[in-house]
Amino acid sequence: MLFGPLDPNLLFHFPGWVTVRAIYQQEYGSPQTLALTELERPSIRRDEVRICVHAAGLHIGDAFAVRGTPFLMRMETGWRRPRYGVPGFDVAGVVESVGANVKQWKPGDAVFGACKGSCAELVSAKQDHIAAKPNNLTYAQAAALPTSGLAALHALRNVARVTAGQKVLINGASGGVGTYAVQIAKAFGAGVTGVCSDRNAGLVRSIGADHVIAYDHSDFAAGQQRYDVILDNVENRSLHDCRRVLAPSGILILNSGTGASGLSLLWRIAKPLLLSPFSRQRLRRYLSMPNRKDLETLTSLIDAGSLSPVIDRCYTLDETASAVQHLEAGHARGKVVVLVQSDSETAGTEP
Ligand SMILES: NC(=O)c1ccc[n+]([C@@H]2O[C@H](COP(=O)([O-])OP(=O)(O)OC[C@H]3O[C@@H](n4cnc5c(N)ncnc54)[C@H](OP(=O)(O)O)[C@@H]3O)[C@@H](O)[C@H]2O)c1
CATH class of the missing domain: 3.90.180.10 (Medium-chain alcohol dehydrogenases, catalytic domain)
Incomplete structure (x- = not known):
């Protein structure tokens, strides 16, 4: 209380x-x-x-x-x-x-x-x-x-199970969750592409992104690259567009609570879950909850110099x-x- x-x-x-x-x-x-x-x-x-x-x-x-x-x-x-x-x-x-x-x-x-x-x-x-x-x-x-670091950890470790060598795209790479997600994906050995504004491209590169796509003048969903994991913190693109650049057995994690309300929010939450069983591509939502063990995992990453x-x-x-x-x-x-x-x-x- x-x-x-x-x-x-x-x-x-x-x-x-x-x-x-x-x-x-x-x-x-x-x-x-x-x-x-x-x-x-x-x-x-x-x-x-x-x-x-x-x-x-x-x-x-x-x-x-x-x-x-x-x-x-x-x-x-x-x-x-x-x-x-x-x-x-x-x-x-x-x-x-x-x-x-x-x-x-x-x-x-x-x-x-x-x-x-x-x-x-x-x-x-x-x-x-x-x-x-x-x-x-x-x-x-x-x-x-806590909240943003755990959200990034839970998405990449628990939901996507990122492994070394995978190609991971973080949409919204310069925000609270995104800045942790870029660093954690790098710590897991992935090749990381961050999507952010031109203004923040230097920041996202400085925290470890191998590639940066500035959304002001490039469209990540229009490129030729396919990604094993997409963590979408923004959800400004349609499911169809995101799936086009997702590997055939890749995983798309939809992680935005903004920009919808009422029935459109419910539909936005439900749609990927309803579509997922009919595709090799996995579409996921998740809810990150705090616990001591995972806070300590974040501390280990901090101590190892992999996270800041x-x-x-x-x-x-x-x-x-x-x-x-x-x-x-x-x-x-x-x-x-x-x-x-x-x-x-x-x-x-x-x-
Ligand atoms: N699943 C869970 O349990 C969980 C837990 C925590 C948070 N979340 C969700 O995670 C989402 C992200 O949270 P956050 O704390 O990272 O938000 P945030 O700190 O507000 O960051 C938003 C970021 O989005 C970027 N952005 C805006 N428009 C963009 C676009 N068109 N393309 C790419 N990037 C764009 C902004 O970068 P620029 O300034 O460069 O535009 C900004 O850095 C939220 O919707 C939140 O609800 C989920």
């Missing part, structure tokens, strides 16, 4: 923290409905830890949650009004206290992972949804990892509405992070 009753024992440790600063909205709406406010400190269940948040990572799903659209999203966030009201699914910070059943973590541990409502000074998280913060990342960098978060912009807590607006514009260059603390350990791209 995010906002529970006061816990008098903890006031001993943090006498000033009867309430915590957080970004909050009462009703679904534009990012302007988000405001800095004081909320009760969150309570923790037996299997949860309470984290003093240093940085919160945002992704496009936060913009969906703020607006309450697509409507399906409300199954998770609340039907009539936001159940939590605080944006942010990704967190990096220091464990402040632990629930009765938590053995893995203790106060003072630096962690990163997934929770609900990370745009707040304190947050509760399930013990299995966090991992030790990579030593060589700042809190801002660590907060940029690309941060577009950092915002302060009271600038969260602008951060969500920037994501909504659809041209984030890597990840967007909210700095909840302002010390040097939190911010920056160097630990």
